[in-house]
Amino acid sequence: MTEMFANLSLGFGxxxxxxxxxxxxxxxxxxxxxxxxxxxxxxxxxxxxxxxxFGLDPVxxxxxxxxxxxxxxxxxxxxxxLVNIPGEATAVVTTLDGHQMAKxxxxxxxxxxxxxxxxxxxxxxxxxxxxxxxxxxxxALLFGPAEYFSLMVMGLCFAVVLARGxxxxxxxxxxLGLLLSTVGTDLETGQERMTFGFPPLSDGIDFAVLAxxxxxxxxxxxxxxNPETRDVVRTKIGRLLPSWEDIKQSIAPCLRGTFIxxxxxxxxxxxxxxxxxxxxxxxxxxxxxxxxxxxxAIEGVAGPESANNAGAQTAFIPLLTLGIxxxxxxxxxxxxxxxxxxxxxxxxxxxxxxxxxxMIASMWIGNLMLLIINLPLVGVWVKLLQVPYxxxxxxxxxxxxxxxxxxxxxxxxxxFTALFGLFGYLxxxxxxxxxxxxxxxxxxKLMEEKLRxxxxxxxxxxxxFIERPISAGLLLVAVAILVIALLPSMSKKRDEVFTE
Amino acid sequence: xxxLALGLAAALALALPAQAQSKYxxxxxTMIVPFAAGGPTDIIARIVSENMSKTLGQQIVVENVAGxxxxxxxxxxxxxxxxxxxxxxxxxxxxxxxxxxxxxxxxDPINGMQTIGLAGGTPILIVAKKAFAPKDLKEFVAYxxxxxxxxxxxxxxxxxxxxxxxxxLKGQLGVxxxxxxxxxxxxxxxxxxxxxxxxxMCDQIVSVAEQIKAGTIKAYAVASAERSxxxxxxxxxxxxxxxxxxxxxxxxxxxxxxxxxxxxxKLVDALDKALNDETVKKRLLDLGTVxxxxxxxxxxxxxxxxxxxxxxxxxxxxxxxxx
Numbered sequence: 001m002t003e004m005f006a007n008l009s010l011g012f013g014x015x016x017x018x019x020x021x022x023x024x025x026x027x028x029x030x031x032x033x034x035x036x037x038x039x040x041x042x043x044x045x046x047x048x049x050x051x052x053x054f055g056l057d058p059v060x061x062x063x064x065x066x067x068x069x070x071x072x073x074x075x076x077x078x079x080x081x082l083v084n085i086p087g088e089a090t091a092v093v094t095t096l097d098g099h100q101m102a103k104x105x106x107x108x109x110x111x112x113x114x115x116x117x118x119x120x121x122x123x124x125x126x127x128x129x130x131x132x133x134x135x136x137x138x139x140a141l142l143f144g145p146a147e148y149f150s151l152m153v154m155g156l157c158f159a160v161v162l163a164r165g166x167x168x169x170x171x172x173x174x175x176l177g178l179l180l181s182t183v184g185t186d187l188e189t190g191q192e193r194m195t196f197g198f199p200p201l202s203d204g205i206d207f208a209v210l211a212x213x214x215x216x217x218x219x220x221x222x223x224x225x226n227p228e229t230r231d232v233v234r235t236k237i238g239r240l241l242p243s244w245e246d247i248k249q250s251i252a253p254c255l256r257g258t259f260i261x262x263x264x265x266x267x268x269x270x271x272x273x274x275x276x277x278x279x280x281x282x283x284x285x286x287x288x289x290x291x292x293x294x295x296x297a298i299e300g301v302a303g304p305e306s307a308n309n310a311g312a313q314t315a316f317i318p319l320l321t322l323g324i325x326x327x328x329x330x331x332x333x334x335x336x337x338x339x340x341x342x343x344x345x346x347x348x349x350x351x352x353x354x355x356x357x358x359m360i361a362s363m364w365i366g367n368l369m370l371l372i373i374n375l376p377l378v379g380v381w382v383k384l385l386q387v388p389y390x391x392x393x394x395x396x397x398x399x400x401x402x403x404x405x406x407x408x409x410x411x412x413x414x415x416f417t418a419l420f421g422l423f424g425y426l427x428x429x430x431x432x433x434x435x436x437x438x439x440x441x442x443x444x445k446l447m448e449e450k451l452r453x454x455x456x457x458x459x460x461x462x463x464x465f466i467e468r469p470i471s472a473g474l475l476l477v478a479v480a481i482l483v484i485a486l487l488p489s490m491s492k493k494r495d496e497v498f499t500e
Numbered sequence: 501x502x503x504l505a506l507g508l509a510a511a512l513a514l515a516l517p518a519q520a521q522s523k524y525x526x527x528x529x530t531m532i533v534p535f536a537a538g539g540p541t542d543i544i545a546r547i548v549s550e551n552m553s554k555t556l557g558q559q560i561v562v563e564n565v566a567g568x569x570x571x572x573x574x575x576x577x578x579x580x581x582x583x584x585x586x587x588x589x590x591x592x593x594x595x596x597x598x599x600x601x602x603x604x605x606x607x608d609p610i611n612g613m614q615t616i617g618l619a620g621g622t623p624i625l626i627v628a629k630k631a632f633a634p635k636d637l638k639e640f641v642a643y644x645x646x647x648x649x650x651x652x653x654x655x656x657x658x659x660x661x662x663x664x665x666x667x668x669l670k671g672q673l674g675v676x677x678x679x680x681x682x683x684x685x686x687x688x689x690x691x692x693x694x695x696x697x698x699x700x701m702c703d704q705i706v707s708v709a710e711q712i713k714a715g716t717i718k719a720y721a722v723a724s725a726e727r728s729x730x731x732x733x734x735x736x737x738x739x740x741x742x743x744x745x746x747x748x749x750x751x752x753x754x755x756x757x758x759x760x761x762x763x764x765x766k767l768v769d770a771l772d773k774a775l776n777d778e779t780v781k782k783r784l785l786d787l788g789t790v791x792x793x794x795x796x797x798x799x800x801x802x803x804x805x806x807x808x809x810x811x812x813x814x815x816x817x818x819x820x821x822x823x
Binding site: 142143144145185186187188189190199200202203409410445449452453456457459 | 563564565566567568572601652657658659679680681682683684688692695697698
């Protein structure tokens with residue numbers, strides 16, 4: 001315990017120098033500014049801003065990058081709430097209730113709750129990392145391919161159960177997402193699958209292309225058709241600070257979300273992406289009146305946003321302790337560290353304690369700074385989004401196109417985004433929710449990889465998923481969720497919950 | 501931000517006098533890196549190109565065009581106009597292994613491009629999980645041959661450096677059908693090696709050195725002629741009893757075929773100057789890079805290296821089982 005506080009004080013000593021505070025501030029501000037642009041999530045933001053850190057010393061550069069990361073993450077939540085466009089997969093859940101709140105004129109409270117929830121989660125996550133960083137890596141090591149696969153099966157079962165509308169439609173969308181994820185070069189053999197000999201498809205479909213297409217472009221199309229129901233919230237933002245009633249309602253979801261998100265975020269396989277979904281499901285199940293969910297329930301913002309931020313932060317644990325990036329954002333962090341001559345791995349904690357603990361301390365400072373920057377600046381971000389549609393639409397499309405182009409510098413990616421935009425529009429017209437498809441797509445690649453790895457290691461025996469206790473436990477939970485959801489009494493209740 | 505502003509100012513200052521001369525290069529040069537920003541090739545490209553820009557008097561802009569194991573970016577670079585304003589930083593995979601790995605390849609690294617020179621080599625290590633039975637390379641060879649139905653090898657995906665070098669190893673050991681577990685990138689593969697889910701893999705020193713030093717995995721040998729200063733205790737394959745396994749993951753610069761001689765000479769000279777710069781040297785050595793010899797820094801020397809490794813890899817890679 002004393003050691004932990006000694007380490008943290010070393011960290012704060014590093015992070016609280018004037019230069020590093022300034023870097024953290026600039027990172028948070030610029031990250032939010034870029035992240036607030038619809039369709040531009042943390043990955044695109046960090047990728048775009050990475051070059052401006054090249055000239056700094058390693059500690060300063062990483063503190064600034066971490067600031068950009070949190071800023072972009074928060075910016076993503078802002079667009080999720082105000083424009084119904086999730087900046088990345090983890091913000092998908094925030095659109096469900098956050099955007100509804102915004103439509104009801106409570107956008108300010110939704111944004112405030114997201115910021116405060118993120119800050120609370122950030123405080124706890126910082127303590128979690130400081131206290132458990134080293135011992136928790138042992139837990140991650142218990143997860144082999146079989147366990148990851150079962151964990152993702154469980155995640156998808158959650159997703160089917162929590163999706164709006166018919167279970168069958170949600171199941172179809174997840175399957176479609178899984179199928180889309182198999183386009184591209186086969187991992188084991190290097191053969192092209194479902195590419196029709198078309199070279200740009202040989203690496204598969206890019207997440208950003210799909211997400212910006214079915215969310216960003218399709219949203220614009222839907223709004224064009226129906227000019228009076230605009231989804232960019234132009235009503236009053238309302239006051240930012242949640243009322244005492246709101247706080248009482250959000251405090252428990254916020255703490256539960258922190259715990260769930262923080263736990264899942266530690267797993268080195270992008271477990272963080274499941275955090276918001278898991279938190280949302282649990283809040284909905286625990287709620288006295290689940291029918292409020294999807295119609296602007298504050299718990300549906302507080303829980304997932306806390307889970308999202310806690311997971312975003314604990315995702316640094318596998319990176320800093322094992323040198324293993326658990327997701328695309330962390331992979332960019334690896335790149336940034338390597339450019340500055342630091343090879344992420346178990347040695348970082350002992351060899352560069354100032355860097356390790358300075359970065360952890362700066363995470364907390366970054367979260368505090370976001371709270372300070374964003375609450376007064378929400379008005380500015382909102383103004384950015386309140387621009388009239390005739391200016392907003394072209395701007396969104398241009399920013400999305402630039403963002404898409406900047407990922408791989410491939411013009412064909414922009415064309416694909418447009419195609420997925422039309423496809424997403426069709427889905428909306430037919431009453432299919434695109435969110436489960438996106439989750440299926442994100443997890444699909446990883447699931448296929450883990451399934452095949454597990455089977456190769458077990459020499460083709462499917463029993464490996466049942467023989468390994470953790471894997472068996474996870475599968476059991478998955479089956480239980482499905483059975484419960486499909487029980488006649490439950491499915492009737494579920495229909496009541498989702499029908500408006 | 502301040503540094504960025506300074507950098508821009510410096511770039512402008514450098515750009516102005518160059519325009520008056522109206523000789524190559526009179527505008528910024530694009531260096532295509534066929535991988536994502538932050539990867540080993542990208543890092544070397546950025547370190548080297550920054551210094552080359554100073555010599556050339558024009559900014560070299562690094563553009564990351566990722567896809568299909570790097571072949572998308574190289575295709576774009578070597579099929580561009582041969583004017584010296586589009587060059588590429590490729591590696592062992594894109595220049596020597598690609599013709600055997602990708603049957604529909606749209607460029608010919610041996611005859612269809614203008615080599616400039618090698619930027620650096622990265623040693624390859626054979627590493628295994630801590631609890632793997634063999635104690636040294638000799639035991640490893642015997643064990644793998646005897647237990648080829650039980651051993652699991654991990655690699656970072658078809659076409660990756662770790663796949664290419666490990667396929668070569670399996671080919672030389674006579675166990676091409678060894679159970680092979682594919683991962684998306686070195687990171688996840690290394691994670692499962694640390695936790696003991698898979699038995700061994702081959703990869704670049706940059707990726708595995710820290711884990712070896714921390715003792716979470718063990719190294720049998722380095723596949724270079726000499727030991728690496730970064731890991732002085734790890735023997736070479738020659739010392740440890742597998743002398744034929746010699747392979748390095750290198751990065752080098754190439755341009756479209758038909759480049760004017762003036763441009764080739766200037767680029768070769770700029771690369772050589774960059775590799776003699778103390779700051780560049782230090783940053784490359786810190787990454788575990790082996791600096792290229794005088795010979796390898798020339799177009800002919802680099803072309804010979806590409807051909808040598810292509811000849812070594814092609815038979816093994818073409819014969820690799822596509823499960």
